[in-house]
Amino acid sequence: MRAVIQRVSQASVAIAGETVAQIGKGSLVLLGVTHEDTDADVAQLADKTIGLRIFDDGEGKMNLSLREIGGSLLVVSQFTLYADTRRGRRPSFLQAAKGDAARALYEAFIQIAKREVGIVEQGRFGAMMDVHLVNDGPVTIILDTRSI
Numbered sequence: 001m002r003a004v005i006q007r008v009s010q011a012s013v014a015i016a017g018e019t020v021a022q023i024g025k026g027s028l029v030l031l032g033v034t035h036e037d038t039d040a041d042v043a044q045l046a047d048k049t050i051g052l053r054i055f056d057d058g059e060g061k062m063n064l065s066l067r068e069i070g071g072s073l074l075v076v077s078q079f080t081l082y083a084d085t086r087r088g089r090r091p092s093f094l095q096a097a098k099g100d101a102a103r104a105l106y107e108a109f110i111q112i113a114k115r116e117v118g119i120v121e122q123g124r125f126g127a128m129m130d131v132h133l134v135n136d137g138p139v140t141i142i143l144d145t146r147s148i
Contacts (some may be wrong), residue, residue: 001041001105002081004030007054007139011074013123014130021121026071027054028133031109032081033102034095041145042105046112048148049073054139062139066117073113076123076131077106099126 005027012022029049050066050073057063066073079102083091096102103125113120123129 001037001045001145002032003045003049003143005049005141006133007136009134009136011133013076015124015127021074021123023072023074023119023121027066027073029073029075030078030081031075031106032078033097033105034082035097037105039108042108043112045143045145046109048143050113050116052141054141070118072119073117074121075110077125
């Protein structure tokens with residue numbers, strides 16, 4: 001699994017002009033799933049994402065986790081995180097898991113997050129979405145379960 005985690009002061013998802021999810025201070029997670037991912041990958045990535053110390057403490061140092069600040073989480077599925085651009089100019093998405101398999105792991109990530117974080121919002125799996133965010137910092141972290 002891959003995640004692009006952005007520390008945000010606010011973020012939202014709109015579909016066809018209608019806001020379907022929004023958060024204040026917290027993390028926006030763009031989540032990609034590949035064929036080899038398992039429940040163990042989901043648990044590992046969720047734990048790392050929620051426990052990542054990317055929020056400022058009283059001294060302005062990135063020393064606090066989402067859990068510790070009581071922040072919110074917005075999770076958006078994004079198969080394009082598995083784009084292969086090694087050949088030509090048109091990305092291949094063969095490494096991205098297909099519909100039902102990807103959806104199950106995406107939903108499992110959200111369920112773990114809901115047990116750990118007070119407010120968890122989500123985009124709509126498979127939908128064309130407009131994602132709006134104010135990146136705080138900016139802070140953007142990329143995680144891949146094959147390398148954490």
